Amino acid sequence: MEIVVASGKGGTGKTFISSNFSIFLKEKAKGVIAVDADVEAPDLLIALGGALRTLWKKDIFESEKAEINQEKCTLCENCISICTFHALKKNNGKITVVPEFCEGCKACYYVCPEKAISFYMKKTGILYVAVSKTGIPVVTGDLSLGERNMGHIVYEIKNVAKSLALKENINYRVIDAAPGIGCTVISSIAGADYLIVVVEPMTPSLKGARRLIELSKHFNVKAYAIVNKYDLNVSVSERINKLLGVPILGKIRYDNLVVESYSQMLPLIKYFPKADIVKEMINSFENIWEVVTSE
Numbered sequence: 001m002e003i004v005v006a007s008g009k010g011g012t013g014k015t016f017i018s019s020n021f022s023i024f025l026k027e028k029a030k031g032v033i034a035v036d037a038d039v040e041a042p043d044l045l046i047a048l049g050g051a052l053r054t055l056w057k058k059d060i061f062e063s064e065k066a067e068i069n070q071e072k073c074t075l076c077e078n079c080i081s082i083c084t085f086h087a088l089k090k091n092n093g094k095i096t097v098v099p100e101f102c103e104g105c106k107a108c109y110y111v112c113p114e115k116a117i118s119f120y121m122k123k124t125g126i127l128y129v130a131v132s133k134t135g136i137p138v139v140t141g142d143l144s145l146g147e148r149n150m151g152h153i154v155y156e157i158k159n160v161a162k163s164l165a166l167k168e169n170i171n172y173r174v175i176d177a178a179p180g181i182g183c184t185v186i187s188s189i190a191g192a193d194y195l196i197v198v199v200e201p202m203t204p205s206l207k208g209a210r211r212l213i214e215l216s217k218h219f220n221v222k223a224y225a226i227v228n229k230y231d232l233n234v235s236v237s238e239r240i241n242k243l244l245g246v247p248i249l250g251k252i253r254y255d256n257l258v259v260e261s262y263s264q265m266l267p268l269i270k271y272f273p274k275a276d277i278v279k280e281m282i283n284s285f286e287n288i289w290e291v292v293t294s295e
């Protein structure tokens, strides 16, 4: 079963919920795989205590870059004129490519009269599986500098997690999606069983949450919400299920212990198990558990 934790906006506490929920499921369901689908800024492994050991690693080559055959090039500059990404420059009597700007769109290839432009695959980053110090297998990735996060990298990460789950006979996968509603979030939600939207009682967060819920309808994924930092605006928090139109499975207060536990690289559920915020969190997770095991 695939449970996606997402928020329409960054900084709402999505990774905080994903990491602690993974710890909860590890005990409750006797196993879980955590998946960091935010390969542009991966931090789920850190939130779960950091890597104990790496189990598997693979380089990914997803981006095409242009290169110029200087012997064929007649310096007509058609390619420079067509490139809207400003990836081609004329330097010292030569046309050169700035790989960081090249989007691999191939417009230059089609306007080159000399067929002097070809393409190569550049390493985009790595995918890997590591066991965290809290004993949870984490599937994650790391993009190379200047590379773009793309939906099919997330699709591949999810497939790696699925195969690992089958091999290890683990029933639950928690996907920590990227913030927003871009193509990587779409890949995270597509094919999932449940979406847990983490929302704060503030307008930008509510707006993002509504968009995510719309997206979940499109993919037929059941959506629920958890209100994080509910006490920052109690009156909005009380109306949130009407504002979002999905069941609210829990409300969690604001607490500086969250930052403290992050700085200790320990999920709060382990760092301060007796805190009131942890009780609220566990209560929310029990509600998720009830939903996913009763349907």
Ligand code: SF4
Pocket: 065, 066, 082, 083, 084, 085, 086, 087, 088, 097, 101, 102, 103, 104, 105, 106, 107, 108, 109
């Ligand atoms: S492939 Fe596209 S982005 Fe890259 S150099 Fe050619 S026109 Fe520019």
Ligand code: SF4
Pocket: 068, 072, 073, 074, 075, 076, 077, 078, 079, 080, 095, 111, 112, 113, 114, 115, 116, 117
């Ligand atoms: S279009 Fe082709 S021939 Fe013209 S400058 Fe570019 S690479 Fe050279």
